[in-house]
Amino acid sequence: MNHNINNAHQEFDRSKFQRKAVQVPDAQSIIKEYVKKGITETVKLEQGDGRVLATDIFAPHAFPTFRRSGMDGYAILSTDTDCCSNGEAVWLKVIDNIPCGSVSDQIVTSGTASRIMTGAQVPEGADAVVMLEMTESRIEDGIEWVAVKKVIEACKNVTPIGLELQVGELILKKGTLIGPGEISVLATFGVHEVEVSKRPVVGIFSTGTELLDIREPLQPGKIRNSNTYMLASQLSEAGAEPVVMNAIPDDITLARQKVEEALERYDVVVTTGGVSVGDYDIMGDLVRSGTMKLLFNKVTMRPGSVTTAAVKDGKLLFALSGNPGACYVGFLLFVRPTLRQMLGMKELYLKEWSAELGSDYDKVNNFTRYVRGTLEVSDGRVIAKPAQLDESSVMITIKDSSCLIVIPPDLKGAPVGQKVKVLLLPGGLS
Incomplete structure (x- = not known):
């Protein structure tokens, strides 16, 4: 046997046992340097739930856009109730009935009132709304009158224009995860399409001759491939689009082929299994083989100290432990923050x-x-x-x-x- 090849093999084998361990924050910082921000796309608002805003959104108009009644009651001129401080009632002539969505053409002047519903536009002249329960009414000669027995302050039960937002104010920042509240405010302002970060597409597969498909019956010495499906769920939660690939046996040539194909096709690749120092831990051997840039292959953490990251042609590969607990933690500490950074989110790490x-x-x-x-x-x-x-x-x-x-x-x-x-x-x- 060629002594140079033999020496190289021995050196390569020893490297399994001479990994340089990095602290978790240092490993996270290393990864951040290689994360590329993803592209954006425009979707309909109803498709925006769970997506991440790619641009700031500003109010195109004030909200509310009109003075809004906060109660069912009567729109009045507050000074008409000044005489009620001693318990005396003031009777006001009702000149209109204003349901939601209608705009009154009657101006409220001293001695008059307009019946109004919650959410309706307060008529011109009125500066307060007295709630229905605080009034009594009567009809004389076909004319409705309403009595108020308490002093009502100006602006009482009237929501002013722009109370919530003024025109041009920031509604939502880019990097915001869109949920029910965000959908509500965007719809309120007529934002029917939103620019969002495109979901990173992530290829995932497990390695190990011991793995069975989840549809296969159990066999002696074998286990079902559960990690792949756990990772798919974690990827979805993190805002990515998971692509489940078939598990591969302990074959480094096949692993290299599958990884290279996946890195060409997908934005990120995540594997589970084959990263420790055993004879069949092929992912560990692959990332040290010189075909890609190794970022780290040992982290000062338990579980998951063998968690490994590499980059090839600008795309990240995460090789996580085959142990489910370590795989789960490794994803949360390293893969999830990567995806959130790609999506443009501000809070990358677990709270x-x-x-x-x-x-x-x-x-x-x-x-x-x-x-x-x-x-x-x-x-x-x-x-x-x-x-x-x-x-x-x-x-x-x-x-x-x-x-x-x-x-x-x-x-x-x-x-x-x-x-x-x-x-x-x-x-x-x-």
């Missing part, structure tokens, strides 16, 4: 809270641990309870978790009551 540990956490590690847990509030205190089963290979507690509890190595574990940082999981408090 941080402070909490107290609800039970002892005894595991000690040289790396920061991201422990699945649940949050609850007791006597005004936020309590974080670690999951009883939090091993990297455990998947069942993922569905029950609302946070990741951050346990740095200097704590050497943590007792109940310890103040800790927690990262809120998407939808974790719903």
